[in-house]
Amino acid sequence: MSTHIGANKGDIAEKVLLPGDPLRAKYIAENFLMDAHRYNEIRNCYGYTGLYRGEKVSVQATGMGIPSISIYVNELIQEYNVQTLIRVGTAGGLGPDIKVRDIVLGQASSTDSSIVTNTFGPGINFAPIADYRLLSQAAELAEKDGIRWHVGNVLGEDRFYNDEMDRQKLIDYGVLATEMETPALYLLAAKFHRRALSILTVSNHLITGEETTAEERQTSFNDMINLALQVN
Numbered sequence: 001m002s003t004h005i006g007a008n009k010g011d012i013a014e015k016v017l018l019p020g021d022p023l024r025a026k027y028i029a030e031n032f033l034m035d036a037h038r039y040n041e042i043r044n045c046y047g048y049t050g051l052y053r054g055e056k057v058s059v060q061a062t063g064m065g066i067p068s069i070s071i072y073v074n075e076l077i078q079e080y081n082v083q084t085l086i087r088v089g090t091a092g093g094l095g096p097d098i099k100v101r102d103i104v105l106g107q108a109s110s111t112d113s114s115i116v117t118n119t120f121g122p123g124i125n126f127a128p129i130a131d132y133r134l135l136s137q138a139a140e141l142a143e144k145d146g147i148r149w150h151v152g153n154v155l156g157e158d159r160f161y162n163d164e165m166d167r168q169k170l171i172d173y174g175v176l177a178t179e180m181e182t183p184a185l186y187l188l189a190a191k192f193h194r195r196a197l198s199i200l201t202v203s204n205h206l207i208t209g210e211e212t213t214a215e216e217r218q219t220s221f222n223d224m225i226n227l228a229l230q231v232n
Ligand SMILES: O=P(O)(O)O[C@H]1O[C@H](CO)[C@@H](O)[C@H]1O
Pocket: 019, 020, 021, 063, 064, 065, 088, 089, 090, 091, 160, 179, 180, 181
């Protein structure tokens, strides 16, 4: 086991879905995977492994924010040799074309976090990006399934409550949505030469104020989960 994941070597699949919410991990395991068993309960950050269309796949909750997901991604890669990491998260919509329940594929992640500067120093503003194969497959599948989807830049921010954020400037520069984990996921994937993608469902809109209910946040993201399970 690693410090935060109570699994034995081999308990975790090469491909892992990463929701922030442990109850979303449970929902995915119970509704999308065959023969799922829970390998992690440490801090109630549940992790499960099961079968999807005969292939072994895991789902590991990451908690909220860059420090929390960084712990899980580091341990999944370094202790359990995970190769493909797909975040299945919620996001706040920014642009006028983005509607609640739309899917946003994070092509790249801007951030106000110091994680990139702490990694590269002040001279380089490294751009954390998605794996192109996962990204293009997800876009093709979403289109085929008739899902409302968007691809582009997302903001991975340090604060959920962020009165200082200049939302209009982000919209002007084409940022589609805001969430709190993707820069760390993409940065660590680059560091360890792994493949990563963030698939996000818009749970609320930061300009119009439109919201989904807590129950919808937990359970009504089936399109996103199906996409994440199908890409490889
Ligand atoms: O729904 P999850 O995956 O937790 O993602 C989003 O929701 C949380 C904030 O409510 C942050 O973790 C943010 O990134």
